[in-house]
Amino acid sequence: MNFTDIHTLMPEIVMAVLALAVLLSELVIRRKETVGLLAIVSVAVTAYFIPTSFGTVFNGMFISDGYSVFFKFIFFTCLILTVLISSRYLEIERSSHGEYYALLMFATLGMMLMASAGDLIVLYLGLELMALSLYVLTGFIRHEYRSNEASLKYFLLGAFSSAILLYGIMMIYAQTGTTDINTISSVLTEKKATVSLLLSVIFLLVAFSFKIALAPFHMWTPDVYEGAPTSITAFMSVGPKAAGFAVLGRVFLVGLYPLQINWIPLLIGLSILTMAVGNILAIQQRSVKRMLAYSSIAHAGYAVIGIIAGGNEGVSAMMNYLLIYMFMNIGAFSILILMRSEDFLGESLDDFKGLAKTHPLTAGLMLLFMFSLTGIPPTAGFIGKFYLFKAAVGAGYTWLAIVTVIFSAISAYFYLRVVIYMYMHEPEGEAVSLSGSPSLGLALLISALLVLFIGIYPSPFISFARIVTG
Amino acid sequence: MIPLHWYLWLGSIVFCIGIFGFLAKRNIIIMFLSIELMLNGVNISLVALSHYMQDLRGEILVFFIIAVAAAEAAIGLAIVVSLFRNRTSPHVDEIRELKG
Amino acid sequence: MLEFFFGYLSLVIIIFSLLVVLSKNAIHSVLYMLVMFFHVAGIYLLLQAEFLAAVQIIVYAGAILVLFLFAIMLLNLREELSAEQLTDGWPASLAVVAGLLLTLMLSLGGFTTTFNGSWSPEKIKEITFTKALGQALYTGYILPFEVASIILLVAIVGAIVLAKRRLN
């Protein structure tokens, strides 16, 4: 790499430097909100360097292409929305700000590296950077036991999955003599699918499945999502998951593409199992936060269909789905944060009883997000699912699309149950008092508008994803 | 010359002992130590592969794995410490408030 | 001769790994681990990776294990000694792990590599492993190297955040 290629790495460098700045800013900045604002400005500055960043450096170790840029766009938006919904929450939980935002930015940096990784070494390091930041963020509310427990579970299982990932990388390295994803692909095209090769594929598949929470490697998700601070849950269910999909797509659809016929059946099995587990267990939940955790598992099961279908069509459908999922999911979590106050969790289904009477606007927004998560037109969720199904049908997996539709129908039960609780039940006890803030309102507004906008006018997003993958 | 697969066997044995420790031990700290065992298994295999392939990648990856392991240890043990502030049990089967 | 060293090292590594897992006393586990780490370093030496052997001892034995010892000191050791060490389902775990080990060893058996990179043992011997690794790290692998430094920074920040006392 020459110094002139530095522009390719500029977004990452800027993000790292600004994350350090945010970390230190708490020493000089008194007002907490300003730190959050600084984080948002940092994202904007980083995003500024994105358009000029296209290129491949370090012998293909770092790739900035349309694919990675789309994912970085998701990460940035996710980070901004998370910062917006965090400030009020941190106040309620009485936690410090500087490290929180800095760790969020480091996690995002890790995700950016994952999306751009052209080499398994960079991929591993990016993944660890993200994961380590997230372990800390999950346990950020130190005085709360649930947060500790979630953090511990996440950490131990995460480290376990990293070890499995490393074993997989080792196996791939043994078979191909390289860790470069493109070279792996070209070496594999000339090789027969031996058992040891398939073993390495499985190790990688398991490790990535853990990151995107495919069953049966999903089991950390509900516990961690429930125990983590809600703002972090919102972040985790979107950004890191998208990053997991980014590496899954890159490694499996580029590096391991020659073995496609071997891993597709496995991924289909995992996808169906994931949809089943996510949807069926979500029905059982009384806590909306935990229900959303299971729902995020189910949605990962849907999104994987994009990778199964493969090709421009499938990958762009998967990317769009993740983008859409971000808005509807962060929106739903924002409502949960809105319900949270000093001595009130506001996570139980019963807390939503009669919300339409006491807080019609909040209920209306929740209705929108629930509809979108269910996939009811004209919300964005419908568009996301539609293109996934279309990709599946186009790739010859009509039956898989039908299975997915059935599971979506089941999912309507628990999403619409929230709506029924809000609209058809009378409020119980004293009215829920909302703890809104301008930034939370802004996050809700952005999410709601985009859920509607993508639902009504999806073509720019669809064609954007098609172009960057094409 | 020692055959390459001896090293790989050694690595896989250590790796699997690590998995067993992780699955079977009740003490979180020993579980964590087991993960270090798994990493060492991977490291042995990687160094051997690297040596036999006459390529540095594997060794470089090992270097990074050790660095990350150090970072993981710091964070993991900090999590354990903050957990012990609220509960004193080191036994993983007593840490189960979040479930269902 | 090399085979003998390998046999000794691997035997010790396997036995001590098992001891780490099976020992009742957590402190003993850490100490067994220490022995095992030294022997892994021996394996690295056998493979001409003297720098990694040094790192293994300095970082693993010197830093990581000390952290572990520190954490173990927080436990109530007396209670710990009398407590059950293994989970109820350990036989099932053993079965799964044994199956896994079997498949891994079967598939890795007789594995040889056909790849021949540019870093032959002679060349490494000539310019020393440390220098070779250093050159690679600071040229082609500068990006992951920098990322690793950020990871360590995050670890420091994270550890402080998690372990410091609660604000007011």
Next chain:
Amino acid sequence: MNYYLLIPFLPLAAFLINILLGRKLFRHQAHWPSTLAVLGSLVVSVLVLIDVLNGQTLNRDLYSWIISGKFRVSVGFLIDQLTAVMLIVVTSVSFLVHVYSIGYMHDDPGYYRFYSYLSLFTFSMLMLVMSNNFLQLYFGWEAVGLCSYLLIGFWYQKKSASDAGKKAFIVNRFGDFGFGLGVILIFLTLGTLHYSPVFETIGTLSEKTVSIFGLEMNIITIIALLLFCGAVGKSAQLPLHVWLPDAMEGPTPVSALIHAATMVTAGVFLVARANPIFSLSPTAMSVVAVVGGLTALFAATIALVQNDIKRVIAYSTVSQLGYMFLACGVGAYGAGIFHLYTHAYFKALLFLCAGSVMHAMGGELDCQKMGGLRKYMPVTYWTMLIASLSISGIPGLAGFFSKDEILFRAYAAGGVGKFVWLLGTIAALLTAFYSFRLIFLTFHGEFRGTEEQKHHLHESPKAMTIPLLLLAIGAVGAGWVGIPPLLGGGEHFAEYIAPVVGHPAGEATHAEEWMTMGLSVLVGLAGILTAWIFYLRKREIPVRLAEKFQPIYRVLWNKYYFDELYDFIIVRPSLFVARNIIMGFTDGAIIEGIVNGVPAFIGWLGSHVRKVQSGLLQHYATFMALGLFLLIAIVMIVTGV
């Protein structure tokens, strides 16, 4: 010509403003955004009409919502002669109703809600008429239906209102189901839903038949009949007319706008819009004509004896819609649309006058308890009189030209046309009679209500009377654009609409034209005269007639027992099944097995799978290891190692 976008989106903006901010900001000012928006739409509609008159039509997709191979869902606008007429009708009546409601609804607690629904309705109706494809038409169709249910049940605290809303909803399901099937069939056979390719290629299907229950049917006929199903439901034709009279539970301005001038005419619009499909199927055309003719007569007979003024007007609406279908059925789509257009004004006027009367009478609807209101509310009286003269077909007024056109075209078409012409002419007699019965009972004679009501009698406020006057102008003058050549006119309307719907077939001599025209005027006058004799001169005659023809009277009074019939053949059996059979089986297993079994099974499954999620880290790790192991095992087995 991009400003046409403003037409639907101004009301949409008003809807959003009112629904989001109304409760806080516009509690009592909610009419401002909505009314101004619809005024804007009206102005733009006039501009569009001018463009269309200058020959500028437009058909383009605004954007595509979903593109998937052949399947394209897009929002698009088709602006042609037909659309332009509909736009004028919808926006003008909607605007006047908005203004009228300022006075009518002024102290209702749901004021902002009312206006937001009105705006939403206007938006949906405009999207419906401006659509350039069947799917958007269908969505608009459902959306106007939704607004209609919301507005019928606007006073949801009142049980009859919410029941009427439900009834409208359920009855419309039947029609919409057919309509939906029709749209799907079009897509399946032609692979597109855009009007222009559909209409261009529909002819290729003329040879295709399918066998239904052993009956060979042309596929075009099936499509046309399915589409007509939707029209029958929405436009309240036989036998799905039962919801419309009940819909009068909604606020009166809503009745005027939705249930007289706009939404209910969507069925006619659909048939006219899809005329290339209908014209290819003589069978479907005959069905349309006969259903229209029968409905026209049938509804008019019911209206003869009803006392609830809004219901009389509602039946009158059903009857007039029948005329429009009659016209479409004989190929005179232009005449049908012409009547739709004139009818919108005089019928909206009738409803608003009725609303004005209700306002004065404190909500009273029984015309037997009124009388002599002429003195107290002159504006209402005169405008209602104009509307009644118009609907009765008195020469010179709007209704005369359009009704005469329909009857003449029906006669000229021959065949089925002659038959429906006869039905229409009889219905015209009855129309004049019941319209004037209403006028005489309400405004003439002695006041028959309570003293308190008499004390309260007053003319309505300006906000209400001005729309009445404006609509009266429409009721008089709207027809002048379609004066037949026979009376020295240029038949401008028929020429104007011809590019969309073509010229009606059938020839007739001048003598015959004079005959049909003379006859319709004659029966109109006869009807008025009879009403005058019955209700002002010799009030005992109707009473005696009712006694003498007791059975007929009872049948009419009970609206041919349609509600009872449906109650007997549909409602009760379903309730019976629901109560006895399903309830009976709940202790057993069959129905429960199906209805509750699936969710119960999933619940049972979930409660067991849930136990796996034990909270134990080891379990999770074991499952991961097991998953890893199983994946390996599967691959090993499959690859045969």
